Amino acid sequence: MIANLNSVENENTGSMSEHSEDAIIPAEIVPNGQPQQPPEFAESDDHSGIDREYSGVFEGPEKTLEVCFRAVPNQTPQEDHNGKLGLRRLTRLDLDRICGRARCTILSYVSNQYLDAYVLSESSLFVYPFMLVLKTCGTTTLLRCIATLIECSKHLGLEIAWVGYSRKNFNFPGDQAFPHQSFFQELDYLASHKNLCERLDGNGYTLGPLTSDHWFVFVADQTTRINPDTDTDRVLNIMMFDIDDDVAQLFYYDHYQTLDGEDKASETTRVSKEMTHKSGIHALCPGAIIDPRAFEPCGYSMNAILFRSYSTIHITPESGSSYASFETNQKVASYSSLINNVIATFRPKRFVMTLMADEYGLHEMRDNPLTGSAMSSRVVVPSGQYKRQTLASIKVEDDCCCMMGNWTLDAKALRAEKHRGMSVS
Secondary structure (H helix, E strand, O other): OOOOOOOOOOOOOOOOOOHHHOEOOOOOOOOOOOOOOOOOOOOOOOOOOOOOOOOOOOOOOOEEEEEEEEEOOOOOOOEOOOOOEHHHHOOHHHHHHHHHHOOOOEEEEEEOOOOEEEEEOOEEEEEOOOEEEEEEOOOOOHHHHHHHHHHHHHHOOEEEEEEEEEEEOOOOHHHOOOOOOOHHHHHHHHHOOOOOOHHHOOEEEEEOOOOOOOEEEEEEEOOOOOOHHHOOOEEEEEEEEOOOHHHHHOOEHHHOOOOOOOOHHHHHHHHHHHHHHHOOHHHHOOOOEEEEEEOOOEOEEEEEEEOOEEEEEEEEOOOOOOEEEEEEOOOOOOOHHHHHHHHHHHOOOEEEEEEEEEHHHHHOOOOOOOOOOOOOOOEEEOOEEEEEEEEEEEEEOOOEEEEEEEEEEOHHHOOOOOOOOOOOO
16 A cells, blocks of 8 residues: 655656346437547636647556435435436436536437447546546546536536546647646646535545556545445556557548448448447456447547446547557456456557556455456466566555556467467356
8 A cells, every 4th residue: 555645746648558127228429530520519617728739659557536415404306207317317418518627529329228428539427326537548638527516416406525637647748738747737727626625625646666657546535325235336557568560450431332322421320330340449447338449540448337326438549649548347256357358458568557446346256357466466478478567556545445557478488379269267
């Protein structure tokens, strides 16, 4: 466990390097391309940032904002005419305003009886009745949506109960706009909103080596736990760097044929599905509703929902900054097979794994590569073995456990053999 610290920002600039319950809502197709600029909204602040020209590389690792809400005292949340409750009653205009502040747009969505999942021009948005998770990549301004989110939730009779913000150190920190030019700046920006919501009073932490890949975390916990034994939430995130060249080529749009007479929307839908199957991504989320999106000239995003859980994948295949991420909030006793299958699919040269979990969520896990020995934490796939290099963990705000580790491909243990199928535990 490491100490609580507000570290000096030290970005690594190197390039080391039940299914019947679910219903698909037809995807809204907008003109293709990545990144896209959101529509202009009336509200603004004094530090809105500037549009930056594409530099030939893309900041793949996402910024993640998770906000949990509760009903305002003496108010009972009401369902709308579709039976949706709480934050799921947010209108499309509300969601567009929230995403617009973060400089991203909604491209498509799928829903079931538990949540709504939106593919964005830069990553994903998940909306539950009392929780919202927004992930954005590139040079988006994620934290600028805080004030709009607070405003919209008040209209629904909700107030903030828990806030979590996290990101890995940037590979290209000089490309970022306010308020994401340093972790100190992000913490100051969050603190500046305390006049809107005193529940944003939290702390910042740094996990991992400042001279290599590390993870910044902010948590503000204002929840009252009636029965802590029932709080078993957890989120696993795998951030993969320098993915295999053959895998990266699968996510270039022009590698897929065009069909005479096919309109652009149909073409995008078809290419998105072909990328999903050719890469093997479909096998990572068996039984789930999958909403994929291919980008031009390259790139890919995918959301998958199964009952109350989501999984999401984002890929930027550009040479020199290739990256793929996989995140899920599935509650399983062991993530070993899933981790192996994800790594086997993308074959990166190195990856960072993070886990944010309630204390009792950790107790439900049968094995954890972020707590075991160096030998037991090895990830072995047909293309080679990955060795854990560093490990850091901390418990914050009473019972929120944050863990991160760095894995690199062990060149000495490379195994020259044909690729096998998926792992089964």
